[in-house]
Amino acid sequence: MKKAKDNIYETSLRTHTCGQLEESDIGSTVTLCGWVDGHRDLGGLLFIDLRDRWGKTQAAFDPAAVSPEVMESARSVRYEFSIRVTGVVRGRPEGMKKGAGTGLIEIQAETMEILNISETPPFMVEDDTTASEELRLKYRYLDLRRPLLKNKIELRHRAAMAIRSYLDSKGFVEIETPLLIRSTPEGARDFVVPSRQHKGKFFALPQSPQLFKQILMVSGFDRYFQLARCLRDEDLRADRQPEHTQIDIEMSYVNMEDIFGLVEGMMSDLFKKILDEEISIPFERYTYQEVMDRYGIDKPDIRFGLEITELSDILGKSGFKVFSEAAAGGGVIRGINFKGGAAFSRKRIDELTEIAKSAGARGLAYIAMTDDGIKSPIAKFISDDEIKGALAKAGTEKGDILLIVADKWKTVCDSLGMVRKELGRTIQGSSVRKWAFLWVYEFPLFEYNPDLGRFDAMHNIVTSPHKDDMPNLGLGFESKSAVDDPGHPWANIRANQYDLVLNGMEIASGGIRIHDRKIQELVLSVLGIDRERAEKMFGFLLKALEYGAPPHGGIAPGFDRITALMTGSDSIREVIAFPKTTAAQSLMDGSPAEIDPNQLEELGIEIIKRKN
RNA sequence: GGGGUCGUAGUUCAGUUUGGUUAGAACGCCUGCCUGUCACGCAGGAGGCCGCGAGUUCGAGUCUCGUCGACCCCGCCA
Numbered sequence: 001m002k003k004a005k006d007n008i009y010e011t012s013l014r015t016h017t018c019g020q021l022e023e024s025d026i027g028s029t030v031t032l033c034g035w036v037d038g039h040r041d042l043g044g045l046l047f048i049d050l051r052d053r054w055g056k057t058q059a060a061f062d063p064a065a066v067s068p069e070v071m072e073s074a075r076s077v078r079y080e081f082s083i084r085v086t087g088v089v090r091g092r093p094e095g096m097k098k099g100a101g102t103g104l105i106e107i108q109a110e111t112m113e114i115l116n117i118s119e120t121p122p123f124m125v126e127d128d129t130t131a132s133e134e135l136r137l138k139y140r141y142l143d144l145r146r147p148l149l150k151n152k153i154e155l156r157h158r159a160a161m162a163i164r165s166y167l168d169s170k171g172f173v174e175i176e177t178p179l180l181i182r183s184t185p186e187g188a189r190d191f192v193v194p195s196r197q198h199k200g201k202f203f204a205l206p207q208s209p210q211l212f213k214q215i216l217m218v219s220g221f222d223r224y225f226q227l228a229r230c231l232r233d234e235d236l237r238a239d240r241q242p243e244h245t246q247i248d249i250e251m252s253y254v255n256m257e258d259i260f261g262l263v264e265g266m267m268s269d270l271f272k273k274i275l276d277e278e279i280s281i282p283f284e285r286y287t288y289q290e291v292m293d294r295y296g297i298d299k300p301d302i303r304f305g306l307e308i309t310e311l312s313d314i315l316g317k318s319g320f321k322v323f324s325e326a327a328a329g330g331g332v333i334r335g336i337n338f339k340g341g342a343a344f345s346r347k348r349i350d351e352l353t354e355i356a357k358s359a360g361a362r363g364l365a366y367i368a369m370t371d372d373g374i375k376s377p378i379a380k381f382i383s384d385d386e387i388k389g390a391l392a393k394a395g396t397e398k399g400d401i402l403l404i405v406a407d408k409w410k411t412v413c414d415s416l417g418m419v420r421k422e423l424g425r426t427i428q429g430s431s432v433r434k435w436a437f438l439w440v441y442e443f444p445l446f447e448y449n450p451d452l453g454r455f456d457a458m459h460n461i462v463t464s465p466h467k468d469d470m471p472n473l474g475l476g477f478e479s480k481s482a483v484d485d486p487g488h489p490w491a492n493i494r495a496n497q498y499d500l501v502l503n504g505m506e507i508a509s510g511g512i513r514i515h516d517r518k519i520q521e522l523v524l525s526v527l528g529i530d531r532e533r534a535e536k537m538f539g540f541l542l543k544a545l546e547y548g549a550p551p552h553g554g555i556a557p558g559f560d561r562i563t564a565l566m567t568g569s570d571s572i573r574e575v576i577a578f579p580k581t582t583a584a585q586s587l588m589d590g591s592p593a594e595i596d597p598n599q600l601e602e603l604g605i606e607i608i609k610r611k612n
Numbered sequence: 613g614g615g616g617u618c619g620u621a622g623u624u625c626a627g628u629u630u631g632g633u634u635a636g637a638a639c640g641c642c643u644g645c646c647u648g649u650c651a652c653g654c655a656g657g658a659g660g661c662c663g664c665g666a667g668u669u670c671g672a673g674u675c676u677c678g679u680c681g682a683c684c685c686c687g688c689c690a
Binding site: 038040041042043044045046047049058060062063064078079092093095096098103120121122123124129130131132133134135137187188189207208210230232233234235236237238240358457458459460461463497499506509510511556571581582583585587 | 613618619622623624625639640641645646647648649650651652653681682683684685686687688689690
């Protein structure tokens with residue numbers, strides 16, 4: 001029998017887990033606790049499978065070996081009863097062995113005890129469940145008993161441990177930042193918490209610890225990290241929850257290279273430790289301009305090729321007005337070649353056209369190279385040489401189709417980017433790379449917002465401008481260009497900002513920050529935040545920058561998205577123990593919910609009922 | 613805010629196209645039988661506000677409108 005002190009799993013109620021015993025334990029007397037995973041009553045012999053977090057072990061009840069009372073009790077158990085069984089470990093008879101480990105042995109039961117009965121569960125606790133997600137969320141505690149989901153939560157834990165240990169080894173300090181902070185006018189809508197002691201005033205829950213981590217740099221913690229909860233009151237998606245976890249990182253005295261190196265090291269360490277996968281580093285790098293030109297999107301899935309080809313030079317002067325007008329108006333003509341696409345049905349082409357249109361394109365032209373020659377509705381408008389030139393440049397061969405969009409640069413990128421994404425869906429097979437990481441950097445600092453008639457921060461308001469573009473910051477104030485002119489100085493400032501993309505998902509974003517109060521104020525004023533308002537909202541950060549703030553920068557990998565990818569999950573809900581629905585409700589605890597009128601009274605809050 | 617898919621025994625679904633007897637199946641549940649099962653087997657049984665509310669109709673699971681909920685997408689979101 002194993003010595004108790006070797007067995008960390010032993011408690012007062014059990015000696016071992018349900019995943020622990022093996023052939024070397026044969027002969028030991030053991031006590032297991034677990035849920036009933038199955039019970040097979042053969043009339044005489046009775047088998048019960050016990051399940052806990054660690055595995056499954058079969059207990060055998062023989063009427064010849066146990067008392068009638070125990071036998072009767074064992075016959076009464078049902079799925080998900082919590083029970084405790086004591087008996088002797090024995091090898092299973094030949095031909096009755098299942099797999100390895102606990103499948104080679106069983107407990108010859110001597111006694112058993114029902115610790116707690118269970119209602120008939122609303123769905124079976126098994127990996128290949130058919131239960132709807134709605135039901136699984138309502139009974140999340142049962143869902144989490146499923147080994148598959150449990151394993152994902154455990155992997156998440158091990159990933160967190162690996163990350164903490166990696167960053168610790170590099171001299172990082174984990175520091176908790178406040179959850180009750182003041183609302184700052186960045187990006188997303190805040191969750192808000194009323195103050196009882198200051199009626200009429202509110203805390204906001206942090207969208208990220210952004211300003212606090214910068215202040216920690218000013219405080220001298222030159223390497224900070226935190227597995228930080230971030231809260232945003234925005235609409236949900238498969239990859240978005242109102243509360244998510246970031247591996248929040250900030251460092252002093254760094255440039256982009258330092259951050260890239262750190263994250264590459266961290267990710268390869270993580271994938272090696274948790275998945276035993278070798279990730280090749282450094283990751284590929286693309287500027288924003290380059291990635292948009294080649295893939296039409298700032299977070300491309302580059303597990304497959306399908307690059308966009310520039311065709312303006314060839315088709316720009318063609319007789320097809322859509323093309324020539326786009327070219328003359330400063331737009332571009334670009335295409336994607338798809339292998340074997342000449343066989344696309346009319347319906348398939350219509351689908352792709354709809355996708356392109358949904359991204360703003362007015363249509364989707366195509367040239368198919370079939371066995372019977374060129375098939376294209378635009379062939380009559382453009383010359384044979386132009387067709388040949390376009391096909392040659394795009395690498396279109398017999399059996400392929402070249403899909404073309406002509407429009408403004410951004411519209412062409414967006415629409416071909418979405419068409420490419422759709423096409424990519426169909427070619428994800430064994431030939432594609434497993435883990436396609438890439439960095440995207442030099443995003444524009446500002447983006448013109450037509451609704452507001454001014455510029456918005458494309459990333460966040462604390463990102464520093466590229467030093468070569470710094471003069472544009474001042475020039476913008478005097479510029480005679482219209483604000484929506486792509487040539488406006490503010491539209492042409494690159495930011496020291498970067499994203500990390502994995503398999504088409506943005507998994508991290510960061511930047512080198514502004515550490516000079518004057519520049520920060522300039523950026524704020526471009527965004528239409530005047531001195532007074534800046535002082536009110538950001539005064540504490542601006543003030544901190546005045547006291548020798550060091551140059552600093554950081555990044556924030558999204559922990560939920562990373563673990564979702566690592567576990568092959570379609571949704572980050574699969575790696576969050578207690579997620580919300582797409583309508584931001586928790587079906588298990590029924591939140592959000594009304595609160596007691598007394599609580600409202602105490603907070604000085606009155607609910608106004610709207611009519612409609 | 614907008615678009616799409618879905619909602620029928622405890623569960624997953626069929627039935628809705630073309631309105632018409634008593635709304636089916638599988639798993640689960642209950643009872644009995646069964647001494648090496650592990651998707652145990654065999655026999656029998658119970659179980660339905662067809663999401664909810666209006667409307668059309670002699671008659672609605674089926675048609676219409678509204679509403680609630682889940683999921684996916686657009687907007688939105690560092």
